[in-house]
Amino acid sequence: MTDQAPNDAPQRDPLLDALRRAVQAAPDDVALRVHLGQLLLDAGRTEEATAEAAAALATAPADSSAAALMLAALQPGTGSLAEPETAAAPTTQAARPVPEFDWHAAEQQVDHIAEAAFVDDGATPDADPSSAWSPESSSVTFADVGGMEHVKARLTASFLAPLANPELRALYGKSLRGGLLLYGPPGCGKTYIARAVAGELGARFISVGIADVLDPYLGVSEQNIRGVFEAARAAAPCVVFIDEIDALGQRRSQTRSSSVRGMVNQLLTELDGVDGGNDGVFVLAATNQPWDVDPALRRPGRLDRTVLVLPPDAPARQAVFRSELSRRPVEGIDLATLAARTEGFSGADIAYACEVAAERALMDSVATGTPRLIGMADLTAAVSELRPSTGPWLDTARSVVTFGEDDGTYAELRAYLKKRKR
Structure with missing residues (x-):
């Protein structure tokens, strides 16, 4: 091949042209592309050789021949992949050191081909678990809760009266801590009454469910429970409401899952306040299945008081109808x-009855083309179509108090069932 001036265009080489066509036909053939790049490098066409090396590495990043070609192309004067046989160097002359690969220069050569492998997204894997919980304010008070007078009285004795009378609290040594278990049929206002307690106390409110805590990774569920109580202690006075406590704190004797056992143990630790005082942290838990809650959670100092939240009485039902x-x-x-x-x-049944009555009036208005008000006939028809959803729960409860072991926890429930003759 004849020498060419530096500024002259490279002469056409039939062999190189043939290899280029072959590479175009088989772009994933790394060996063929490396061979073309070596010939280009031998011809002094370094930029073209570098491009072929980069394309080969993009196809096969671990290919040693492609990496060697890139090294030879980026290090001027290194020559071909295999040094041609020449006369042996004098024995007194030290062997020429292998040049160190300049990765920074290589990145500059190929940074237009691909994005960076890793991007710092600013994640903080060791973030404080309590930062995930934001206590909120509650505008609901006992005045917004119709009926439930016995529930209000129990909550007043447990939380409201001690907080409102600091002198008497100090005299009788009553601490600002405690837990109370609300149980009863679904849809009877357990969550609502918990928010009303926070509103009466003027305290912050944190609501916790199984979906907020449960995590598939080992130890994260326990960390989430700890975060809840750390956030509550920082915002004291604060009401922590744990919904479906039977899911978070189910009987350890009935499960073989180590994750469930770990959650129960962590919950016991936080209720005891071993790692920090729980003064000003009021724990309310709700469940439809109190007989499935681990007995250790109901020991003194934990969820030691139990309140039955029954279906709303007549004044409460009127209040729910009025509200809806x-x-x-x-x-x-x-x-x-x-x-x-x-x-x-x-309460949920009554809300649904009002929804059905509104639907009847709406469809009648659509049919006649004249909007009308919701009347007593709509509500009476809606109520007649429904059956109380509390029936199945009361049947289950009757079986538990009749045939199960009762340490006196369900005395109030037993009296209610006897009164209703269930």
Whole structure:
């Protein structure tokens, strides 16, 4: 091959042209591409050789021949992949050191081909678990809760009266800590009454469910529980409401899961306040299945007080009807009659009855083309279509108090079932 001037265009080489066509036909053939790059490097066409080396490495990043070609192309004067046989160097001359590969220069050569392998997204894997919980304020008070007078009285004795009377609290040595288990049929206002406690106390409120805590990775669920209580202690006075406590604190004798056992143990530790004082942290837990809660959670100093939240009585049912209908166009509603016809209904049942009545009025308005108000007939028809959802729970509860072991925890439930003759 004849020499060419530095500024002259490279002469056409039939062999190189043939190899280029072969590479275009088989772009993933690394060996063929490396061979083309070596010939280009031998011809002094370094930039083209570098491009072929980069393409080969993009196809096969671990290929040693492609890496050697890139090294030879980026280090001027290193020559081909295999040094041609020449006369042996004098024995007194030290062997030429192998040049160190300049990775920075290599990145500059190929940084237009691919994005960086790793990007710092600013994640903080060791973040404080308590930072995930933001205590909120509650605007609900006992005035917003219809009926439930016995529940309010128990909550007042446990939390409200000691906080409102600091002198008497100090005299009787009553601490600002404690736990209370609310149990009863679903849909009867356990969450609502917990928010009302926070509103009466003027305290912050944290609501916790199984989905907020449970994590598939070992130890993270326990860390989440610890974070809840750390956030509550920092925001004291604070009400921590644990919904479906039977899922988080189920009987350890009934499970073989180490993760469930770990959650229960961590919950016991936090309720005891071993790592920090729980003064000003009020724990309310709710469940529909109190017989599935681990007995250790109901020992003194933990969730030691139990309150039965029954289906709303007549005044409470009137209050629920009034609340649900206050946002709808109604006329001629007799709340006392509705309350009398919904004995055993939960608050959720009553809310659904109001929804059905509104739907009847809406569809009638669509059919006639004239909007009308929701009347007593709509609500009476809606109530007659429904059955109380509390029935199955009460049947289960009757079996538990009749045939199960009862240490007196369910005395209130037993009296209620006897009164209702279930």
